Amino acid sequence: MAFSSDLDQITRAAAGERQAVSALVNRYSPGVLALATRMLGDRGEAEDVTQETFIRAWKALPDWEPRAKFSTWLHRVALNLCYDRLRKRREATMAEPPEQVDMALRPDDALDQAERVKAVEAAIAALPERQAAALTLCALQDHSQAEAADIMEISVEALESLLARARRALRAVLMERSEA
Amino acid sequence: MTQTMTDARLIELIEAWGADATAYPESERDAAKALLMKAPERFAAELKAARDMDALLGGVPDVMPSPALTAALIGSAPRARAQRRSWFAAMPRWSAVGALASLAIGLAIGLGTTQTAPTNTTEEAVDTLIYAALGFDTTYTQEAAQ
Known part of the structure; x- marks a missing residue:
C-alpha cells in the first residue's frame, strides 16, 4: 500500500537516503506541480510553489507523525501556498484591474x-x-x-x-x- | 442498501461530478445508476452538458516536472550527516599502532639494558638480545650457557 510504503520512505528520506528522497519526489511532484499550475495559471510560479512545498516537507520529515497521508499533507501545503500567492496577486492588482x-x-x-x-x-x-x-x-x-x-x-x-x-x-x- | 434517488438529486450529482456515474459518491451511486437506467430521457440535457464539459476537462494534459525541477527538488533535501566514528570503531586502528609502538619501545629499552657479557655464538647473542628486549633477565641464561 502507498501509505505504508510512504512511511518507510519518509523514515529513510528523513535520514537523508537519496533513493527514498528521489522516490518521494518522483511520486508526488507531478501532482503538486499540476495543482499549482492549474491554480496559478503560471508554470514558473507553480515550480516555485512546488519547490517551497518540498522544502517544507523535508523540514517536517524528521518529526513526521502519520496522522494524515503524506500525499494529503503535501497537497494541502501546496494549496495553501497557492492561496497565499493568489491573495498577494489580488492585492497587487487591486489598483490596476487585469x-x-x-x-x-x-x-x-x-x-x-x-x-x-x-x-x-x-x-x-x-x-x-x-x-x-x-x-x-x-x-x-x-x-x-x-x-x-x-x-x-x-x-x-x-x-x-x-x-x-x-x-x-x-x-x-x-x-x-x-x-x- | 437501496437509496431513494430523486430527479433533483440526480441532476445535482450530474452537475457536480459529471456524466460518469462511477464518479458519484459511493452511497448514492447505485440509486443514481438505477434512475438513469429507468428514465434516461429525463436527464438527457444535463448528461449532454456534463459530457461536453467532461470532454473539455479530459483534454487538459498532465503537467510533468522538468528534469531540472526534479533535480532541484531532490537536491533541496537534507543530505545524510557523515557518520562520526565511535571510539570503539576507531579503536582497532589505534590499537595496532599502539602495539607496534610498544614493541619498538620495548626493543629500545631492552637493547639499552642488555648485558655486555661475551657470547659464544652469534645465535646465542641474538637470543640474548631478544630476551633482553622482551624484559627477561638474561644473566641466568648466560650462566647456564657457561
Whole structure:
C-alpha cells in the first residue's frame, strides 16, 4: 500500500537516503506541480510553489507523525501556498484591474486542440480559488472525494457544491458564449 | 442498501461530478445508476452538458516536472550527516599502532639494558638480545650457557 510504503520512505528520506528522497519526489511532484499550475495559471510560479512545498516537507520529515497521508499533507501545503500567492496577486492588482481575456470557445473549427486546452486552462485559473482547487483535485487529478475534501479541509458536501459551481462557471465562460 | 434517488438529486450529482456515474459518491451511486437506467430521457440535457464539459476537462494534459525541477527538488533535501566514528570503531586502528609502538619501545629499552657479557655464538647473542628486549633477565641464561 502507498501509505505504508510512504512511511518507510519518509523514515529513510528523513535520514537523508537519496533513493527514498528521489522516490518521494518522483511520486508526488507531478501532482503538486499540476495543482499549482492549474491554480496559478503560471508554470514558473507553480515550480516555485512546488519547490517551497518540498522544502517544507523535508523540514517536517524528521518529526513526521502519520496522522494524515503524506500525499494529503503535501497537497494541502501546496494549496495553501497557492492561496497565499493568489491573495498577494489580488492585492497587487487591486489598483490596476487585469485585462479581461475572452476565453469563450468558438463554434467554428478554427480553434484547434492546443487553443482549446489553453482556453480551458485559463478558464480554470480564472475561477474563484476554491472552485479551481476542487475542480483540479477531482476532475483533473485522481484524488478520491474524501482525499480532495481532506486536502481542502472541507466536507464532501461542500466539495460537491464547489464542483457544481465550478463546472457551471466554466460552462458559462467556455461554451454558452459560443452557443449564443 | 437501496437509496431513494430523486430527479433533483440526480441532476445535482450530474452537475457536480459529471456524466460518469462511477464518479458519484459511493452511497448514492447505485440509486443514481438505477434512475438513469429507468428514465434516461429525463436527464438527457444535463448528461449532454456534463459530457461536453467532461470532454473539455479530459483534454487538459498532465503537467510533468522538468528534469531540472526534479533535480532541484531532490537536491533541496537534507543530505545524510557523515557518520562520526565511535571510539570503539576507531579503536582497532589505534590499537595496532599502539602495539607496534610498544614493541619498538620495548626493543629500545631492552637493547639499552642488555648485558655486555661475551657470547659464544652469534645465535646465542641474538637470543640474548631478544630476551633482553622482551624484559627477561638474561644473566641466568648466560650462566647456564657457561
